[in-house]
Amino acid sequence: MSGSDLVEPGALDQVLILAPYRRDAAYLGQLLAEYDMAVATCISADELTGYLAAGPGVFVTTHEALTPTLIDIVARHLNAQPPWSEMPIVVLLDRASPNSRIRGQLAAAWPRSRQLFYQRPLTQVELVSGIQSALLARMRQREVRDHIEREIELRRELNHRVKNILASVFSIFEMTRRGATSVDALADDFGARLTALSNVHSAVFEAKGEAISIAEIARLxxxxxxQMGVSRIDASGPSVMLTREAGTTLALCLHELTTNAIKYGALSVPNGQVAFHWDILPDLGPDLSVLWQETGGPPVVAPSRSGYGTRYLRAALGGLFGAKPDIMFATDGLRCEINGPLARVACNPEAPDSVSGL
Structure with a gap:
């Protein structure tokens, strides 16, 4: 089997072959390639270590290739596997080999593996079927891995959101308290503002419809x-109805920007202002242009490294618009701008009317 027939290691759907004697590796590689399986072969301890580190889907070996050194290399890899992983190992035995003893030794050495033993000679169909079943099991493990990683990310995101919501609640209370003339007025104003904060989550996450306007997202x-009927956030732009998914993403991004402005930016001081504008650029596809500009706040200092909020904005807006947002930590105020195809996000891409004065 030539080097051009091999693929680079790394995918969980790849078969790694360790069969350094005779022409076993060439035969196995050719056979599995005929069934559209990705194959890599190794013949030494160093190669085996490298391929295992890359994470193969299934490991196929002949029993005579398994020296104590190679058995130990595989054992170390198995012990270092993440909890979701149980690498399938296919071992090809000879009729004359002490099969019971080999099975016992490998079971003891490789407890965190799914071991399949085949006695040669065997039919091609039997071998291919076994390896395909092992790859299918590996695919299920990959799904478990992805589920675990997604759950961890969701927990982190939820924790981050809860902290931001609590920070918003505290800021709303402080704004309300400063302008309150009585306990009853404080209670009424604070309750109304908490209700408005809740409305944006309800409108986007619990809406049964498939569209929501940018103006409505901004208003909520x-x-x-x-405070006192005067807004320090100027929001304006044409009537654009976003898809439910796009509306959810934009709402979360605006919440992120607003929370940051309250904590550190223009809304952290009495005279700070925020402009949130969106527009349709007909000469570009058309494109939807969105701008967040803060002014009048404390001097902005670019962070030494990106925090979660900045990373989220880049990832979320990038995924939404298909382009990277331009986030500038200008001295006179944070600026976030992005343009992208209107058709990616809008339910009414022709949207002629304007909305302003929110």
Missing amino acids: TFDPYR
Whole structure:
């Protein structure tokens, strides 16, 4: 089997072959390639260590290739596997070999593996079927891995969201307290602002419809931060109805930007202002342009490394618009701008009307 027939290691759907004697490796590689399986072969301890580190889907070996050194290399790899992983290992035995003893030794040496033993000679169909079943099991493990990783990310995101929501609640309370003239007025204003904060989550996450306007998202997001009937966030733009998914993403991004502005930016001081504008650029596809600009706040200092919020904005807006947002930590105020195809996000890509003065 030539080097051009091999693929680089790393995918969980790859078969790694250790069969350094005779032409076993060439035969196995050719056979599995005929069934569209990705194959890699190794013949030495160093090669085996490297391929295992890359994470093969199934490991196929002949029993005579398994020296104590190689058995130990595989054992170390298995012991270092993540909890979701149980690498399938296919061992090809000879009729004359002490099969019971080999099975016992490998079971003891490799407890965290799914071991399949085949006695040669065997039919091609039997071998291919066994390896395909092992790859299918590996695919299920990969699904478990992805589920675990997604759950961990969701927990981190939830924790981050809860902290931001609590920070928003505290800021709303402080804004309300400063302008309150009585306990009853404080209770009424604070309750109304908390209700507005809740509305943006309800409108986006619990809406049964398939569209929500940018103006509505802006209104529901910014209403909790209005004080004495005067808004320090100017929001304006044409009537654009976003898909439910796009609306959810934009709402979360605006919440992220608003929370940051309250903590560190323009909304952390009495005279700070925020402009949130969106527009349709007909000459570019058309494109939807979105701009967040803070002014009048404390001097902005670019962070030494990106925090979760910045990373989220880049990932979320990048995925939404198909382009990277331009986030500038200018001295006079944070600026976040992005343009992307209107058709990616909008339910009414022609949207002629304008909305302003939110």
